[in-house]
Amino acid sequence: MSTTTPTLKILVADRQIVRPGDCLALIEGVFEQKLKHIPEKHIYILGNRVYSDVVGVVSIENNTLSVVPLESTYIPRKDDTVIGVISGVSVSSWSVDIKSPYKAILPASDVIEGFNPAIHNLRNYLDIGDYVLAKVAAFDRLRDPVLTVKGKGLGKIIDGYVVEIKPSKVARVIGKKGSMYNLLTNMTKCELVVGVNGYIWARCPDERVLDVLVKAIRLIETKAHVRGLTEEVRSYLASKLGVQL
Amino acid sequence: MSVQKPVLIREDGRRIDGRRPDEMRPVKIAVGVLKNANGSALVEYGETRVLAAVYGPREALPKYMSMPMRATLRVRYHMAPFSTDERKSPAPTRREIELSKVIREALEAIVFSSLFPRTGIDVFIEVLQADGGTRTAGLTAASIALADAGIPLKDIVIGVAIGKVNGVLVLDINGLEDEYGEADMPVGIAPNLGEIVLFQLNGVLTREEVKVGLDMAFKAAENIYKIAKEALYNKYIKVLEEVKFE
Numbered sequence: 001m002s003t004t005t006p007t008l009k010i011l012v013a014d015r016q017i018v019r020p021g022d023c024l025a026l027i028e029g030v031f032e033q034k035l036k037h038i039p040e041k042h043i044y045i046l047g048n049r050v051y052s053d054v055v056g057v058v059s060i061e062n063n064t065l066s067v068v069p070l071e072s073t074y075i076p077r078k079d080d081t082v083i084g085v086i087s088g089v090s091v092s093s094w095s096v097d098i099k100s101p102y103k104a105i106l107p108a109s110d111v112i113e114g115f116n117p118a119i120h121n122l123r124n125y126l127d128i129g130d131y132v133l134a135k136v137a138a139f140d141r142l143r144d145p146v147l148t149v150k151g152k153g154l155g156k157i158i159d160g161y162v163v164e165i166k167p168s169k170v171a172r173v174i175g176k177k178g179s180m181y182n183l184l185t186n187m188t189k190c191e192l193v194v195g196v197n198g199y200i201w202a203r204c205p206d207e208r209v210l211d212v213l214v215k216a217i218r219l220i221e222t223k224a225h226v227r228g229l230t231e232e233v234r235s236y237l238a239s240k241l242g243v244q245l
Numbered sequence: 246m247s248v249q250k251p252v253l254i255r256e257d258g259r260r261i262d263g264r265r266p267d268e269m270r271p272v273k274i275a276v277g278v279l280k281n282a283n284g285s286a287l288v289e290y291g292e293t294r295v296l297a298a299v300y301g302p303r304e305a306l307p308k309y310m311s312m313p314m315r316a317t318l319r320v321r322y323h324m325a326p327f328s329t330d331e332r333k334s335p336a337p338t339r340r341e342i343e344l345s346k347v348i349r350e351a352l353e354a355i356v357f358s359s360l361f362p363r364t365g366i367d368v369f370i371e372v373l374q375a376d377g378g379t380r381t382a383g384l385t386a387a388s389i390a391l392a393d394a395g396i397p398l399k400d401i402v403i404g405v406a407i408g409k410v411n412g413v414l415v416l417d418i419n420g421l422e423d424e425y426g427e428a429d430m431p432v433g434i435a436p437n438l439g440e441i442v443l444f445q446l447n448g449v450l451t452r453e454e455v456k457v458g459l460d461m462a463f464k465a466a467e468n469i470y471k472i473a474k475e476a477l478y479n480k481y482i483k484v485l486e487e488v489k490f491e
Contacts, residue, residue: 017478017481017482019392019401019474019477019478020355020392020397020398020399020400020401021398021399021400021401021435021436021437021438022437022474023437035399037357037397039357039360039397042397044399046438051399051400051437053357053397053398053399054392054395054396054397054398055392055393055395055477055481069395070395070481071283071284071393071394071395072395073283073301073302073361073395075360075361101301101302101303101304101361101363101364101365102304102363102364103304141313141362141363142313142362168395225481
């Protein structure tokens with residue numbers, strides 16, 4: 001982006017922990033009179049300085065600067081794969097808790113073919129407390145998110161186990177180019193589906209492996225900002241499962 | 246004979262608790278002290294002890310409170326019944342309602358609330374022990390708790406009070422100085438931006454005194470800010486030092 005012009009003079013190190021208001025860099029040749037906020041990078045520019053807007057970890061890639069927050073709330077985006085819990089049933093739709101400030105809606109016509117409110121009772125399909133794997137079909141700032149279960153693998157979750165994690169740690173569970181995700185699936189032989197809102201659906205060969213997997217995910221969650229985490233998780237899994245490299 | 250006014254400034258120029266006029270009480274800050282809150286902080290300015298908890302952004306309830314373009318900030322400043330030497334009725338007083346309002350406005354200046362339209366961010370400030378400067382300690386605690394909750398902020402706000410006792414400008418007045426002093430000027434400062442987000446004055450100060458007082462406040466805020474940053478950092482650094490997962 002144009003905000004990170006080549007004349008950026010970065011004052012922080014990669015993976016350093018910063019707080020709101022910490023100065024990250026100086027820009028030469030640019031002077032923003034008004035505060036310019038870049039929400040997706042968690043930085044803002046004022047004057048000739050770049051500041052962080054959250055408590056997070058600095059990420060420097062190809063001379064572009066961003067901050068990865070250590071805590072965050074899930075804000076839906078179109079086409080996100082999410083796992084939600086049915087929290088309410090009405091005549092023609094379900095309301096779904098997707099751990100976001102906005103309550104999601106799953107229309108009945110999406111789940112039931114030829115839906116007719118006079119015939120179909122929604123509770124027979126999905127009841128309160130059920131997990132669903134869904135995609136965000138539509139969301140904007142004025143309306144609540146609408147989910148869809150049309151798509152491969154989407155729908156009610158009937159087997160396996162759902163692990164809840166902080167939404168800010170999802171990126172770390174997936175890792176760079178899916179490295180952590182691949183490590184987890186290859187070593188435990190579990191099938192994992194990661195909902196970007198902070199739920200992980202795991203189907204494991206047996207209980208023992210599941211237990212190890214959950215502990216590994218907790219390890220990733222508490223140490224998300226630590227360097228060399230992938231290696232640590234690898235050795236943890238190896239020691240618990242016996243070497244399966 | 247009636248109750249006598251205590252000696253607020255001693256002959257050697259020190260204050261009633263032995264501090265120099267421009268000296269802060271010891272400041273302690275702990276982050277992430279509550280498990281159920283999204284963010285929390287415990288701030289101590291000497292004997293003043295304030296707990297802040299932040300929830301959200303979450304669904305703004307009641308629904309009519311939500312705003313289409315930004316998050317609603319709701320702040321409750323409250324003094325616990327046991328925070329004072331005589332029991333304080335837990336019902337919100339005029340004073341508490343006012344302070345909730347001024348603290349909310351101070352925080353609105355630093356929160357990027359337009360990122361979360363139609364939601365609500367709840368800030369609870371609970372005074373556990375009051376010994377002067379509760380609103381400033383509360384403001385500090387609230388802004389640190391907001392940062393801990395991962396809510397995008399421009400800066401952290403540091404609250405600090407300036408007072409005048411026996412004609413001397415003093416920093417961070419305690420309960421007695423507040424009671425018997427001539428003026429009390431709480432200030433909320435965003436140290437990185439160099440902005441003032443809260444400014445109140447009880448009593449009378451001259452222009453010069455306000456200027457000098459603000460200088461003192463900015464210097465003090467810088468120091469408290471360092472402690473606050475350290476506290477936010479420590480929450481995560483602790484994990485690094487923890488024993489390795491067995």
